[in-house]
Amino acid sequence: MQDNDVTILGAGLVGSLLATLLAERGITVDVYEKRKDPESRPVEQGRSINLALSHRGIRSLQLAGVYDQVQKHLIPMKGRMMHDVKGNLSFQSYGREDQHINSVSRAGLNYTLIEHARAQGVNFHFDSFCQGVNLEKTTCYFEGETVRSNVLIGSDGAFSVLRQAMQRTERFNLEQYYIPHGYKELTLHPQDGDFALEPNYLHIWPRGNFMLIALPNPDKSFTCTLFFPFEGDLSFQSIQTEEGVLRFFEQYFPDVLPLMPNVAKEFIANPTSSLVTIKTSPWHRNNSLLIGDASHAIVPFYGQGMNAGFEDCRLLIEWGEKFNFDWKKLLPHFSTHRKRDADAISDLAMKNFVEMRDKVADERFLKIKKFEARLQQHYPDTWLPLYTMVTFSDIPYAEAKSLGELQAKLMAELPDDFDPETHPMEGVIARFNALKQGAQ
Amino acid sequence: MQDNDVTILGAGLVGSLLATLLAERGITVDVYEKRKDPESRPVEQGRSINLALSHRGIRSLQLAGVYDQVQKHLIPMKGRMMHDVKGNLSFQSYGREDQHINSVSRAGLNYTLIEHARAQGVNFHFDSFCQGVNLEKTTCYFEGETVRSNVLIGSDGAFSVLRQAMQRTERFNLEQYYIPHGYKELTLHPQDGDFALEPNYLHIWPRGNFMLIALPNPDKSFTCTLFFPFEGDLSFQSIQTEEGVLRFFEQYFPDVLPLMPNVAKEFIANPTSSLVTIKTSPWHRNNSLLIGDASHAIVPFYGQGMNAGFEDCRLLIEWGEKFNFDWKKLLPHFSTHRKRDADAISDLAMKNFVEMRDKVADERFLKIKKFEARLQQHYPDTWLPLYTMVTFSDIPYAEAKSLGELQAKLMAELPDDFDPETHPMEGVIARFNALKQGAQ
Numbered sequence: 031m032q033d034n035d036v037t038i039l040g041a042g043l044v045g046s047l048l049a050t051l052l053a054e055r056g057i058t059v060d061v062y063e064k065r066k067d068p069e070s071r072p073v074e075q076g077r078s079i080n081l082a083l084s085h086r087g088i089r090s091l092q093l094a095g096v097y098d099q100v101q102k103h104l105i106p107m108k109g110r111m112m113h114d115v116k117g118n119l120s121f122q123s124y125g126r127e128d129q130h131i132n133s134v135s136r137a138g139l140n141y142t143l144i145e146h147a148r149a150q151g152v153n154f155h156f157d158s159f160c161q162g163v164n165l166e167k168t169t170c171y172f173e174g175e176t177v178r179s180n181v182l183i184g185s186d187g188a189f190s191v192l193r194q195a196m197q198r199t200e201r202f203n204l205e206q207y208y209i210p211h212g213y214k215e216l217t218l219h220p221q222d223g224d225f226a227l228e229p230n231y232l233h234i235w236p237r238g239n240f241m242l243i244a245l246p247n248p249d250k251s252f253t254c255t256l257f258f259p260f261e262g263d264l265s266f267q268s269i270q271t272e273e274g275v276l277r278f279f280e281q282y283f284p285d286v287l288p289l290m291p292n293v294a295k296e297f298i299a300n301p302t303s304s305l306v307t308i309k310t311s312p313w314h315r316n317n318s319l320l321i322g323d324a325s326h327a328i329v330p331f332y333g334q335g336m337n338a339g340f341e342d343c344r345l346l347i348e349w350g351e352k353f354n355f356d357w358k359k360l361l362p363h364f365s366t367h368r369k370r371d372a373d374a375i376s377d378l379a380m381k382n383f384v385e386m387r388d389k390v391a392d393e394r395f396l397k398i399k400k401f402e403a404r405l406q407q408h409y410p411d412t413w414l415p416l417y418t419m420v421t422f423s424d425i426p427y428a429e430a431k432s433l434g435e436l437q438a439k440l441m442a443e444l445p446d447d448f449d450p451e452t453h454p455m456e457g458v459i460a461r462f463n464a465l466k467q468g469a470q
Numbered sequence: 471m472q473d474n475d476v477t478i479l480g481a482g483l484v485g486s487l488l489a490t491l492l493a494e495r496g497i498t499v500d501v502y503e504k505r506k507d508p509e510s511r512p513v514e515q516g517r518s519i520n521l522a523l524s525h526r527g528i529r530s531l532q533l534a535g536v537y538d539q540v541q542k543h544l545i546p547m548k549g550r551m552m553h554d555v556k557g558n559l560s561f562q563s564y565g566r567e568d569q570h571i572n573s574v575s576r577a578g579l580n581y582t583l584i585e586h587a588r589a590q591g592v593n594f595h596f597d598s599f600c601q602g603v604n605l606e607k608t609t610c611y612f613e614g615e616t617v618r619s620n621v622l623i624g625s626d627g628a629f630s631v632l633r634q635a636m637q638r639t640e641r642f643n644l645e646q647y648y649i650p651h652g653y654k655e656l657t658l659h660p661q662d663g664d665f666a667l668e669p670n671y672l673h674i675w676p677r678g679n680f681m682l683i684a685l686p687n688p689d690k691s692f693t694c695t696l697f698f699p700f701e702g703d704l705s706f707q708s709i710q711t712e713e714g715v716l717r718f719f720e721q722y723f724p725d726v727l728p729l730m731p732n733v734a735k736e737f738i739a740n741p742t743s744s745l746v747t748i749k750t751s752p753w754h755r756n757n758s759l760l761i762g763d764a765s766h767a768i769v770p771f772y773g774q775g776m777n778a779g780f781e782d783c784r785l786l787i788e789w790g791e792k793f794n795f796d797w798k799k800l801l802p803h804f805s806t807h808r809k810r811d812a813d814a815i816s817d818l819a820m821k822n823f824v825e826m827r828d829k830v831a832d833e834r835f836l837k838i839k840k841f842e843a844r845l846q847q848h849y850p851d852t853w854l855p856l857y858t859m860v861t862f863s864d865i866p867y868a869e870a871k872s873l874g875e876l877q878a879k880l881m882a883e884l885p886d887d888f889d890p891e892t893h894p895m896e897g898v899i900a901r902f903n904a905l906k907q908g909a910q
Contacts, residue, residue, distance in 0.1 A: 208640075
C-alpha cells in the first residue's frame with residue numbers, strides 16, 4: 031500500500047494546475063491518470079476542441095507561474111464574427127478594444143501544465159485507472175495497487191470515478207442532464223498557407239436551433255464545431271450520407287463549404303459527442319473533494335468550463351492559505367462557498383446557447399449590445415455588461431448572474447424603436463442603482 | 471443461463487402488482503427479489519411505514535382482482551386532525567363526506583400482493599440480488615446465475631440496480647435530490663386496549679419547519695413519523711439524549727407525550743431515514759424499462775408514491791393491450807407519455823410538505839379550503855379542489871397540477887377579509903373557465 035499526502039485523480043487541465051499550485055506550497059502531490067504519459071505519444075494538434083481562455087483562467091495560470099509559457103500559444107479573439115446564410119459578415123466585439131478571449135489547444139495546454147507540474151516535483155502516475163474508492167479510508171484502488179491518502183481530490187471530469195463513489199453515500203445530490211444537442215468537430219484547413227477566415231475572431235454561423243462555430247489554431251487551421259440536435263427533422267439522425275451532408279452545408283453554410291473540401295467524409299467519419307450538465311452537492315465527503323468538471327460540468331457555450339475549473343484551483347489555494355491547509359476545515363468551506371457560483375455559471379452557459387445560435391442575429395439584441403457598450407463607456411464603475419463580468423472580471427459568477435438579471439430587466443423595458451446611440455442613459459443608471467440596492 | 475419472457479426486478483408493491491397484471495394476460499413472469507420470501511419470516515406489524523391508499527391505487531388493485539382481499543385491512547381516514555401546541559384539535563376534511571384515504575401496512579399489503587401473484591402463476595425468486603445488468607443483451611447477473619429476458623422491468627425502488635446500469639449509458643438524465651429533512655418512526659401504543667387517538671384521521675402536529683404525523687394501524691396502535699431537519703439549531707443532530715427528546719416533546723408535542731412512555735428510548739434507538747426525489751429520463755433502454763420509484767421516487771407528503779406506482783402498472787397494461795404487447799412500441803410509449811405526470815406529482819408532493827407542516831394551521835389557508843369545498847358542492851363538474859383531483863380522481867397528475875395552479879391564482883386574488891360562506895362564486899367560476907380556455 032502506498033501512502034500519499036495529497037492524491038489527485040486526473041491529470042487533465044484542472045488536475046495538473048492544482049497539483050502545481052499545491053506543490054508550490056510545499057505539499058507533496060501524486061497525480062493518477064488513466065491516459066498514457068503525453069510525452070510518450072505526440073500531442074494531437076488541432077483535433078481536440080480548442081478552448082477559450084479568458085481572465086479567470088489566466089489569473090490562475092499566473093498564480094501558478096505558468097502563464098508566460100502558455101501565452102505564446104494563444105490566438106486572441108476580439109469578438110464574434112457572424113456569418114449569415116448569404117455569407118454576409120457582421121462583427122460584435124466581446125468588450126473594450128483591449129479585451130479579448132484566447133483560442134488555445136486543449137492538448138497543448140494540458141502538456142504544458144503537466145510539464146510545469148513535474149518541474150515543481152509533482153509525481154505523475156500515468157496508465158493508472160482508478161477502479162474504486164473507499165471514502166471512509168480515503169483509499170483508491172488501481173490494478174495491483176492500493177493508495178491511501180490524507181486528502182483525495184477528484185479532478186477526473188464529468189464522469190468522475192470519485193463522484194461515483196460519493197453517489198453511493200447517504201444524501202448525495204446529483205443532477206445529470208444531457209441537452210438535446212450533440213456536437214461534431216470538423217476541420218477548416220489553411221488556404222494557400224494562411225488562415226481561410228479572419229483569425230482573430232470566434233466565427234459563428236447562427237441558424238436558430240443549431241449553429242456552427244470556428245476557432246483558430248496555431249497551424250492556421252480552424253476547428254469547426256457543429257452544435258446540432260441528435261434527433262428530429264433536421265438532426266444528426268436525419269443526415270447519414272455524404273450527399274446529405276453536402277446538401278445541408280449548401281443550404282445553411284454556403285460560404286464555408288468551398289473552404290471544406292473534405293467536410294462530407296469528415297462528417298460521416300467523426301464521432302458525434304453529447305453535452306452534459308452535472309450539478310452535485312456536497313462536493314466533499316470525509317477527506318475527499320470533487321473539483322472542476324467532476325463537481326460541476328457545464329455546457330461550453332460561455333467558454334467558461336476550463337476558466338471555472340482554473341478559478342476553483344485558485345480559490346482552493348487562497349482559502350487553503352487562510353485555513354493553513356487544515357483540510358478538515360478547507361474541504362467543507364470550499365464545497366459550500368463555491369457551489370452557488372458553479373450553479374450560476376452552469377445556468378448562464380445554458381442560456382448562452384440560445385443567445386449564440388439564435389439571438390446574435392437579432393436586430394434588437396445587437397442594439398442592446400451597442401447600448402450596453404455605451405453605458406459601460408460612460409459609467410465604467412456602474413455598468414459592466416454580463417459578458418464582461420463573466421469573461422473579463424473576477425466578480426463571483428453568482429453575483430454576475432444576478433446583476434445580469436437586473437440589467438436584462440432594464441433592457442427589456444427599452445422601447446422597440448430606441449436608438450442605442452442617443453437613448454438617454456441617466457434614467458437607466460439611476461434605476462439600475464435603485465434595483466441593486468433593493469436586491470441587497 | 472435461464473431464459474425468461476418478462477423479468478421483473480423487485481417484489482415490492484409495484485413489482486408484485488405488475489407481475490399479477492401481466493400474468494393475468496397470459497404472459498410468463500419471473501420476479502427476482504433480494505429479500506427473503508416473506509413467508510419464511512413473520513411480517514413486521516406496525517413498524518414499517520404505513521401508507522395511504524387512495525383512488526388511483528385502488529383502481530389498479532381492482533384491475534388485478536386483489537382489492538377485496540386488501541380492503542379488509544384498510545383503516546379509512548376522513549381528513550386531517552391538526553393538533554396545536556396547546557393540544558387543541560381542528561379537523562379538515564379531505565373531500566366530500568363519502569371520500570377518504572386509507573391507512574394500510576406496507577408489509578401486509580406487499581405480502582397479499584405476492585401471494586396473489588403466486589396464485590396467478592408468477593415465479594418468484596427470493597434471496598436473489600441482481601449484481602449487474604447488460605442492457606444490450608437484456609441479461610441480469612445473480613450469484614451463480616445469468617438470466618436472459620425478452621423484457622426486463624426494474625421495479626427495484628429508489629436505489630434501482632437497473633437504473634444504475636442505465637446511468638452508465640449515453641445521454642441518460644438523472645436528478646437525485648435529498649431534502650434537508652429526515653424522518654423517524656415512533657410508536658403510539660393502544661391505551662386500555664383501544665386507539666389512543668381518534669382512529670379515522672391522519673393526525674398532524676404542524677410546527678412550521680417540521681411536523682409529526684400519525685396513521686392508525688389495525689392493532690390499534692399508531693405509527694407516528696417525525697419529519698425533522700437533519701441539521702440546524704433544532705434538528706436530529708441537536709437532539710442526541712433521552713433528556714433532550716423529552717424536552718423537545720414537552721415543548722412541541724405536549725398532548726402526545728403522555729401517550730408515548732417509551733418515546734425517548736425509541737427516538738434514540740430508531741434509525742433516522744432520508745427522503746429522496748429521483749427524476750430520470752428516458753425510462754427505457756433497448757428492452758428494459760424502469761417503473762415506480764425506480765424511475766420517479768417522490769417524497770411522501772401527498773400520500774401518492776404507492777398510488778402513482780400502481781397507476782404506472784395500470785397504464786402499462788392498458789397501453790400494452792392497445793399495442794398488443796409489442797414491447798418495442800410499448801416501452802418508449804410508456805417512457806414518453808407517463809413522464810410528465812410523474813414529474814407533476816413529484817413537484818406537488820414537495821409542495822405539500824410546506825402545506826402540511828406549516829399552512830394547515832393558517833387561518834387564510836383554512837378559509838380557502840372551506841370556500842373551495844363550497845365551490846365544489848355548487849359546481850361539481852367545474853371545480854374540483856387540487857387535493858381531490860390528485861387523491862380521488864384519475865385526472866392525469868400533470869393536468870391536475872396545471873388546473874391547481876389556475877385555482878391557486880384565483881384564490882390568491884380573494885380579499886383578506888373574504889367570507890368563505892358568503893363570498894360570491896359566479897365570478898370565480900367564470901374566470902376559472904376563461905383561464906382554462908386560455909391555458910389550452
